[in-house]
């Protein structure tokens with residue numbers, strides 16, 4: 001294309017001539033204008049490559065002024081064409097940086113040469129401008145800051161993003177190297193300064209203070225250029241804070257990946273493993289190479305989450321799942337794991353990876369199991385505890401309600417456990433409880449539930465439907481199992497139990513009522529002599545009413561002196577002599593008549609009235625013993641019964657001492673009869689017996705043979721006498737069992753050097769048998785029934801039982 005030339009000339013003829021010359025030379029004359037203003041106005045539309053400008057243009061702007069505007073605003077090169085060349089005109093023209101200055105008249109080849117040179121220069125300038133523009137845009141795109149430092153003058157020039165990167169503070173704009181270095185972190189600054197000063201090339205990543213005070217990172221590249229006698233350093237700066245932070249995060253993530261205790265698997269979108277961490281190998285036993293390319297569902301997960309697990313994962317908005325799974329180690333052993341699965345997407349939302357992290361939670365599960373076990377089991381015996389009882393019984397009752405089937409609850413209480421604990425120590429007590437628990441458990445079916453409520457109380461739930469006879473048979477089996485001899489270190493002892501049974505729904509429809517009923521039944525079994533089973537029955541409630549009425553009556557009797565004592569003689573079997581009496585309480589009720597002690601003593605015990613009644617009996621008996629002495633009869637042994645509750649009283653010893661002191665009876669004349677079961681069931685009974693013994697009184701075990709009769713326990717107690725229970729004497733001499741037991745008791749007493757009294761002798765045969773076995777003393781209807789004191793006068797005088805004279 002021909003170069004486009006605009007002509008600015010106020011003389012029309014000259015302008016036309018010039019136009020023709022230009023066209024002759026092959027240029028395109030795009031406009032001819034007579035004034036500077038007109039020329040400026042047409043530049044945008046005519047778009048000349050060059051303006052040929054006359055300097056003197058008549059009125060208005062002259063050529064140099066118009067050239068200044070064209071140069072500044074349109075960057076079109078100007079060539080002046082004038083007849084003037086004086087200094088003043090030349091310096092005005094110079095200011096607009098013209099590309100040529102032609103003096104009229106000129107020759108055509110001069111015009112052509114000037115125009116071609118001007119256009120060539122413009123072309124070169126345009127190329128430089130484009131190159132600069134490209135560089136500027138490239139710097140902008142790369143967010144680079146470019147700087148140049150002249151060490152001689154300390155002049156510091158910059159371009160691009162440098163101010164944006166460094167925050168562009170005013171001091172920096174002063175253009176000194178030190179001001180530039182100020183932006184660099186003080187610890188990195190000396191190294192950068194030294195590099196700038198000494199090296200030809202600088203390349204480092206350094207920290208800098210960002211305008212908000214936070215720490216940023218820049219990459220700094222520079223090179224020293226020495227040209228002739230001039231040296232300069234030119235460099236670029238780039239803000240790499242974000243990249244550095246990302247790298248730091250990556251480094252941290254890598255450390256986490258390598259060192260975390262959680263196993264990590266990274267898969268591609270098709271679930272093929274592409275990376276694992278060391279913890280994964282530790283947890284599973286797989287080396288990384290073993291599983292690259294495999295789907296974790298095919299080697300790690302014991303059960304597939306489901307075939308749709310991963311697709312579903314992709315559908316979830318967060319692309320995240322966590323939960324418990326069972327994983328498999330390389331050797332095939334399973335372990336519970338807590339697993340997180342996370343989908344990783346790129347910036348376009350494309351799925352790139354799945355990250356699976358998991359931890360072995362076996363220990364947590366074990367601890368939970370242990371805690372659960374502790375919460376629901378008795379630590380000593382391993383049986384269920386009260387919490388389990390509450391939970392299981394409720395469940396079983398709900399089930400039974402639906403199936404309309406019965407459920408039995410058995411309440412088991414050991415007889416005399418406290419004595420074992422007191423006498424042989426808690427360690428022995430613990431072994432006993434563990435043994436009993438084992439035996440209970442061993443006697444049950446898998447579906448039955450054994451609970452230790454605490455102390456020596458156990459509960460058995462029998463959930464499957466059985467007949468009452470079956471429940472009774474099971475309870476008997478339990479009694480038998482408990483009763484078997486237990487080896488406690490050097491001791492061998494046997495302990496019995498009392499069992500109460502209540503059955504859903506007849507004896508209670510909720511757990512509390514059922515337990516209460518079973519407890520009542522157990523109490524009934526105890527009352528009826530222990531070592532037995534009792535089913536709950538509604539008349540237990542009736543008996544409770546009767547007990548209340550009797551309690552009222554007893555209170556009244558205490559006030560109205562309706563209580564009195566009878567005395568039953570004790571005879572020496574060696575010579576028939578009267579050696580003592582047993583004081584036995586009698587109550588004449590105004591309506592009921594004579595009430596047997598077997599009925600009212602338990603009521604007095606339960607209500608606590610026995611404290612006052614017992615104290616009254618003791619005082620009354622001691623007074624009577626002394627009264628007989630004062631009447632001239634030689635001292636007799638006065639036996640007084642002491643009940644369970646009395647024995648449990650802390651002040652029993654004080655009471656006995658006070659009565660002895662008050663009445664003046666010699667302590668050795670008083671014999672306290674304590675039942676074997678009372679000794680067994682009271683805590684610290686051994687200590688209590690010691691204190692009583694220390695008063696000087698005699699101690700006898702009443703009803704011997706009906707409790708657990710443990711030789712090992714007996715030898716630890718300060719007992720003077722054993723009274724063979726009437727129930728054994730009754731079958732003598734013909735009943736083999738009774739004879740054997742009686743003989744065993746006699747042998748035991750002789751071994752332990754204890755005196756013996758046989759009670760309940762009713763026949764001469766019994767007497768003969770016992771005499772032959774060497775029993776010292778005896779009492780029973782054969783000699784005399786218990787009688788009021790006056791009725792004993794003749795016997796007291798003779799002191800001899802007639803038949804044995």
Ligand SMILES: Nc1nc2c(ncn2[C@@H]2O[C@H](COP(=O)(O)O[C@H]3[C@@H](O)[C@H](n4cnc5c(=O)[nH]c(N)nc54)O[C@@H]3COP(=O)(O)O)[C@@H](O)[C@H]2O)c(=O)[nH]1
Pocket residue numbers: 568582583584585596597598601617641642643702703726759760761762779780781782786
């Ligand atoms: N804590 C207290 N208990 C007492 C007191 N008084 C009596 N009791 C206890 O009551 C139970 C029944 O006593 P009881 O009805 O008086 O019967 C006694 C005797 O009458 C009876 N006995 C005596 N010999 C015979 C006989 O040959 N045959 C026969 N069928 N019964 C006979 O035995 C009872 C005496 O027993 P024991 O006390 O075991 O020696 C009874 O347990 C009394 O202990 C009291 O004041 N306090």
